[in-house]
Amino acid sequence: MNIKPIVAGNWKMYKTLSEGVSFVGNIRKRILDKEKVKVIFCPPFNSLFSIVETLDGTSFGVGAQNAHHESQGAFTGEISVEMLKSMGVQYVIIGHSERRHIFGESDTWVNRKIHAVLDGGLIPIFCIGESLEDRQKNQTMEILHRQIKMGLDGLDFIDPEKIIIAYEPVWAIGTGETATRDQVAEAHESVKSILCEMFDEQSSSVPILYGGSVNEKNATELIETEGVDGFLIGGASLKEDSFCSIIAQVTTNYKG
Numbered sequence: 001m002n003i004k005p006i007v008a009g010n011w012k013m014y015k016t017l018s019e020g021v022s023f024v025g026n027i028r029k030r031i032l033d034k035e036k037v038k039v040i041f042c043p044p045f046n047s048l049f050s051i052v053e054t055l056d057g058t059s060f061g062v063g064a065q066n067a068h069h070e071s072q073g074a075f076t077g078e079i080s081v082e083m084l085k086s087m088g089v090q091y092v093i094i095g096h097s098e099r100r101h102i103f104g105e106s107d108t109w110v111n112r113k114i115h116a117v118l119d120g121g122l123i124p125i126f127c128i129g130e131s132l133e134d135r136q137k138n139q140t141m142e143i144l145h146r147q148i149k150m151g152l153d154g155l156d157f158i159d160p161e162k163i164i165i166a167y168e169p170v171w172a173i174g175t176g177e178t179a180t181r182d183q184v185a186e187a188h189e190s191v192k193s194i195l196c197e198m199f200d201e202q203s204s205s206v207p208i209l210y211g212g213s214v215n216e217k218n219a220t221e222l223i224e225t226e227g228v229d230g231f232l233i234g235g236a237s238l239k240e241d242s243f244c245s246i247i248a249q250v251t252t253n254y255k256g
C-alpha cells in the first residue's frame with residue numbers, strides 16, 4: 001500500500017482563537033500541492049471549531065491534542081471523543097510525552113483513550129518515545145515495545161488508514177536536539193516489527209511519523225530516512241514560513 005506522507009502541527013498551548021484562525025487561513029492560501037501530503041493542524045481545544053470551519057472544503061485535517069475515554073460524565077476539564085467529532089475534528093493525539101510526563105498519563109490510560117478514539121471513528125495519532133535516561137540505559141527498544149503493546153492492547157487488528165503512530169524521543173522534544181538518522185531508522189524499523197508481531201502484515205503500512213525538533217533545516221534529511229512517513233511538529237509548526245517549508249520538503253523528498 002502506498003502511504004501518503006503526513007505533516008501534523010501540534011500547537012500545544014499556543015495561539016489564541018484569532019491567531020489560530022488567521023494562521024490556518026494564511027497556510028490554506030499558500031499550500032497549493034495538497035495531493036501529495038496530508039497536512040493536519042492540532043490546535044488547543046478553544047480554536048478547534050473555528051479552525052474546522054475555516055478549512056471547510058479543503059483536504060487539510062484537524063486534530064485535538066487529547067480526549068477522555070468516557071463518552072460523558074463528571075470529569076471537569078475533560079472533553080470526549082463524541083464532542084470532538086461533533087465539531088468536525090478527525091484526529092486526536094494520544095499519549096503525547098507531555099501528557100505522560102507532566103499529567104501522569106499511564107499506558108493503561110493511553111490504551112483506554114486509543115480504544116475510545118477508534119470506537120468513535122476518529123484517527124488516533126498515537127505517540128511513543130523513550131526518555132534520555134531510557135536511551136542512556138540502552139532501554140529504548142524495550143520502552144517502545146511496552147508502550148506499543150500496552151497502548152494497542154485489546155485490538156484485534158489495525159487499519160493503516162485509521163491509525164497513525166508518532167515516534168517522539170522525549171529528549172528531542174523542544175530541545176533543538178534531533179535524533180540521528182540511524183537512531184530514527186532503527187526506532188521506526190522496530191515499531192514496524194512490533195506491529196507486525198502483534199497484528200498482520202497489513203500493519204506494516206501504518207504511517208510512522210517522527211517528532212522532536214523537526215525544523216526547516218533538518219526536514220529533508222529526516223524525511224529521506226528509511227521508515228519515516230512524515231512529522232509531528234511542535235515549535236516549527238507555529239510559524240508560517242517554517243511550517244510551509246517543511247511541507248514543501250516532504251512533498252518533494254518523500255520516497256515512500
Ligand code: 13P
Pocket residue numbers: 010096168172173174175176211212213214232233234235236
Ligand atoms: P518540537 O518540534 O517543538 O520539538 O515538539 C515536538 C512535539 O512534541 C510534537 O508533538
